[in-house]
């Protein structure tokens with residue numbers, strides 16, 4: 438699915454997203470918030486912020502920017518900002534695959550349940566590393582393909598259906614991280630059933646390359 442189709446799908450989902458995906462995705466949002474370690478004044482970017490279900494979990498002392506391609510989802514997020522009385526949040530309609538921010542703008546970047554939605558997820562991850570400062574944190578919450586062969590076969594088989602619904606089911610952690618300038622420091626499986634992972638990464642874009650073997 439291309440970016441425009443994804444946008445249309447999530448515009449349609451916006452009305453019922455919280456009821457359908459609110460609870461089921463909550464463990465990831467809680468785990469990400471617990472691991473955030475945001476300091477006062479930190480600049481935080483949430484990629485694919487959706488309806489803003491994680492907004493209440495960020496400390497009010499940080500400067501939060503949320504981006505999304507779907508106007509429908511952003512409208513819901515704006516309502517959430519208003520009802521929570523948040524003054525530290527900016528919402529922007531922007532494609533994660535080509536962000537308008539300067540290099541090193543953010544201290545922390547969070548992407549919850551979005552890497553399997555973005556068509557060119559590697560490009561988006563490259564952008565996340567670009568706009569995050571060296572040594573900053575990048576937290577990714579997502580379903581990744583299972584190591585069990587049978588489960589993996591099922592995930593591959595249903596992927597075309599999932600893609601029509603707006604996400605893919607067959608993304609492996611290695612396929613996402615290959616070539617990205619990130620150091621994975623923690624990979625936590627989340628309830629229920631360990632279906633989702635929280636990848637806690639340090640932005641290593643300025644680290645010296647390891648000497649050739």
Ligand SMILES: C[S@@+](CC[C@H](N)C(=O)[O-])C[C@H]1O[C@@H](n2cnc3c(N)ncnc32)[C@H](O)[C@@H]1O
Pocket residue numbers: 440443444447458462466484485486487488489490491504505506507510531532533534548549550551554555556
């Ligand atoms: C499954 S929802 C996750 C929403 C939210 N993070 C949550 O935890 O509920 C995926 C979101 O990513 C957004 N999205 C998809 N492709 C995007 C892109 N290229 N750039 C920015 N946002 C995108 C969708 O519009 C949707 O709001």
